[in-house]
Each structure stands twice: as C-alpha cells, then as structure tokens.
Amino acid sequence: MASLYPRLEVNLDVLEENASILLGKCRLWGISPVVVTKGFLADPVLAQAFRDFGFSSFADSNLANLVKLRNLLGSQVQLFLIRLPMLEELDTLSMYGILPFVSHAEVLERLNGIARRLGKVQPVVLAIEGGDGREGMLFEEIPEVTKLLRHLSHLSVYGIATTFACLSGVLPDYEALRRLVEVKNFLQETLEKNVVLSVGGTTFLALWEEGCSPEGVDEIRFGEALLFGSDISRKRDIPWLKQGAFVISAEVVEVRKKEPLQEGASGYDAFGEKPFRNFSGPRKRILVAIGKQDVDENQLYFDDAHVTIVGATSNYLILDVEESAKSYRVGDVVSFRAGYGAVLRAFLSPYVVKVYRGRKVRKGE
Ligand SMILES: *Cc1c(COP(=O)(O)O)cnc(C)c1O
Numbered sequence: 001m002a003s004l005y006p007r008l009e010v011n012l013d014v015l016e017e018n019a020s021i022l023l024g025k026c027r028l029w030g031i032s033p034v035v036v037t038k039g040f041l042a043d044p045v046l047a048q049a050f051r052d053f054g055f056s057s058f059a060d061s062n063l064a065n066l067v068k069l070r071n072l073l074g075s076q077v078q079l080f081l082i083r084l085p086m087l088e089e090l091d092t093l094s095m096y097g098i099l100p101f102v103s104h105a106e107v108l109e110r111l112n113g114i115a116r117r118l119g120k121v122q123p124v125v126l127a128i129e130g131g132d133g134r135e136g137m138l139f140e141e142i143p144e145v146t147k148l149l150r151h152l153s154h155l156s157v158y159g160i161a162t163t164f165a166c167l168s169g170v171l172p173d174y175e176a177l178r179r180l181v182e183v184k185n186f187l188q189e190t191l192e193k194n195v196v197l198s199v200g201g202t203t204f205l206a207l208w209e210e211g212c213s214p215e216g217v218d219e220i221r222f223g224e225a226l227l228f229g230s231d232i233s234r235k236r237d238i239p240w241l242k243q244g245a246f247v248i249s250a251e252v253v254e255v256r257k258k259e260p261l262q263e264g265a266s267g268y269d270a271f272g273e274k275p276f277r278n279f280s281g282p283r284k285r286i287l288v289a290i291g292k293q294d295v296d297e298n299q300l301y302f303d304d305a306h307v308t309i310v311g312a313t314s315n316y317l318i319l320d321v322e323e324s325a326k327s328y329r330v331g332d333v334v335s336f337r338a339g340y341g342a343v344l345r346a347f348l349s350p351y352v353v354k355v356y357r358g359r360k361v362r363k364g365e
Pocket residue numbers: 036038061082083163199200201202203221222223224225
C-alpha cells in the first residue's frame with residue numbers, strides 16, 4: 001500500500017525564487033554562495049534543482065551525502081565537508097575531490113600522506129574558531145600550523161572558514177570579521193597564495209543587510225536562508241526572501257475532550273523530559289498521525305491561531321483545539337509550515353512521503 005501521509009511537500013517555485021534573490025545579492029556583494037545541503041540530506045531532487053538554479057558549490061556535514069552529490073552533479077561542482085572529518089573518512093574524501101574543513105595538524109599530515117600516495121594535491125579549508133566555541137583552531141595556533149603547511153607539499157590551503165550562531169548563539173560582528181580578514185591576509189602573505197575567507201551560515205546575511213561591507217569575505221555558506229527564508233539566530237523571517245517552501249501534512253486520528261489525570265504521580269515523558277501538564281479542566285484535543293520520529297514538533301507552525309501544539313510522542317502529535325472555531329474530525333488532513341529541524345527529521349524518516357511541487361518538477365519526482 002502506497003501511503004499518502006504523513007507527507008512533506010516541497011515547493012520548488014519558492015526555492016527558485018529564494019535562489020534567484022540570493023544569487024543576485026551575492027553577485028552584488030562580490031561573494032560566492034555555497035549551498036549547505038545537510039538540512040535536506042542532500043536530497044537529489046533538491047540538489048539538482050539548486051544546481052539548475054545556478055549554484056555550483058555545495059557543503060554538507062555528512063560524507064555519504066557529498067559522495068552522493070559528486071555522483072549526481074559531476075566533477076564541475078565544488079564540494080565541502082563542513083564537519084571536521086573522522087580519520088576513516090580521509091581516503092574517501094580525497095578520492096572524491098571533496099574539500100574538508102580541518103582543525104588539527106595531525107589530520108593535515110595524514111591528508112598530505114594520502115594525497116602523496118594518490119599523486120595529487122589535496123585542497124583543504126582551515127577551520128578557525130571565530131567565537132561560537134564550536135570547531136576550529138585558535139588564532140594563536142595559526143603561525144605554527146602555517147609553518148607546518150609549508151612542509152606539506154601535497155596540500156594546498158584553499159581557504160579559512162568560520163561558523164557563528166550554531167552552538168552558543170554568538171552572533172557575528174564587525175570585530176569578528178576584522179580578525180578573520182587579518183588571519184586570511186597573514187596566510188596569503190606567508191603561503192604566497194590566494195586564500196578564501198568562507199563564513200557561515202545564514203546569520204551573516206544580517207551584517208551585510210545592516211550595511212557592513214563584506215570586504216575580505218569571499219564565500220558565504222547558507223542553508224536556512226535559501227530553504228526557509230528565515231534566520232533563527234535572530235528569530236526572524238528575512239523580509240526579502242520567501243517562507244513556506246516546506247509543508248508537512250498528516251491525518252487526524254482522534255478527536256476527544258480530555259485532560260491528564262490530576263492525581264496521577266508526576267514523572268517524566270517518554271523522552272525523559274519534564275512534561276507540560278495543565279489542569280484547566282478537560283479540553284478538546286486532536287491526535288495527528290505524525291510524531292517525534294518524523295518531525296521536530298517545536299518547529300511546526302500551524303495556521304489556525306487558536307490551536308496550540310501540546311506536544312508529541314514518538315508517533316503522535318497532539319494539538320489543543322478547544323478554542324478553535326473549526327470543528328476537526330477524524331480523517332481530516334492538517335498542514336504545518338515546517339522549519340529547519342522539522343524538515344531535517346522528515347527527510348530522515350522513511351515514514352514521511354516526499355512530494356515535489358512547482359513548474360519544473362520532472363515526471364516521476
Ligand atoms: C549548518 C552549517 C552552515 C549553514 O548554516 P545555516 O544557518 O543553515 O545557513 C554553514 N556552515 C557550517 C559549518 C554548518 O555546519
């Protein structure tokens with residue numbers, strides 16, 4: 001039986017519009033865009049669409065996704081592994097011409113050995129800690145690493161990269177950029193070659209919008225802006241981009257007035273979290289056949305303002321519809337605008353059917 005729900009619908013027209021706007025902005029700013037594909041598992045339909053829209057650089061945090069992209073898009077696209085590589089991945093990434101982000105000297109030495117064996121030069125990106133407390137070498141380590149690099153004849157430094165607003169929510173600013181440009185200039189002088197400064201992700205767009213000159217920045221890696229038209233680091237929709245490219249739909253399987261047992265002893269929910277219990281009397285709830293296994297319920301947005309998402313179990317999403325003017329019934333299909341985490345999980349879930357809409361959808365997709 002082919003199932004229809006739960007379903008993730010992707011609107012390629014909306015993505016094409018965002019692609020075209022972002023390509024235009026990047027041209028204006030003199031920066032090359034890199035599409036980050038980890039949010040949609042490097043899904044071949046989307047990846048091919050972005051290639052067709054005009055992007056030629058892609059980045060993912062998963063090597064298998066990048067190998068998939070290399071086979072799909074061919075040798076002309078540039079591919080970056082933006083999660084620091086595991087040692088077991090070095091041979092594969094070298095073989096597939098994938099540029100890794102690297103933050104340790106040992107890894108540089110190993111990559112150099114592999115490239116020597118393969119008789120080629122491996123380009124690498126040095127991950128630099130910019131202030132978010134995530135990955136990357138510290139500024140004071142850079143002179144030492146540069147000295148080492150001069151001896152690694154089969155490596156070539158493509159560029160340096162930094163990432164903001166990922167772990168600690170630290171937002172990038174002018175000062176952070178100035179320090180990175182300094183590192184870039186230092187490397188260019190010492191290595192006597194061009195070095196690219198790559199920044200990510202979407203959070204950087206706000207700097208340029210505010211009028212900060214992107215002087216010295218060569219590349220920006222983004223996923224969220226292109227896919228969702230939003231910037232979660234500032235909790236905002238980006239006004240010049242389109243939202244709503246991803247919609248998740250699922251079927252209502254129960255409608256009842258109920259409330260959790262008041263006198264029941266209070267424990268934790270199935271995921272070890274302290275559950276939310278509200279004892280305001282019985283309220284009408286609907287159960288929808290989609291759960292935490294398929295989506296992140298915290299990143300679903302429902303267009304009935306009088307409905308709240310109570311929570312989710314592995315396989316149900318529970319909505320409080322007491323205040324809604326609409327009368328929900330079993331068998332109804334409800335739809336949500338989906339954010340980054342919800343879409344990522346929907347792509348990971350084999351239970352969610354993927355459907356593509358738009359002018360350019362080819363037959364069979
Ligand atoms: C996820 C990621 C990005 C893209 O971030 P968005 O917020 O989706 O634009 C860029 N760089 C790195 C290293 C990442 O892990």
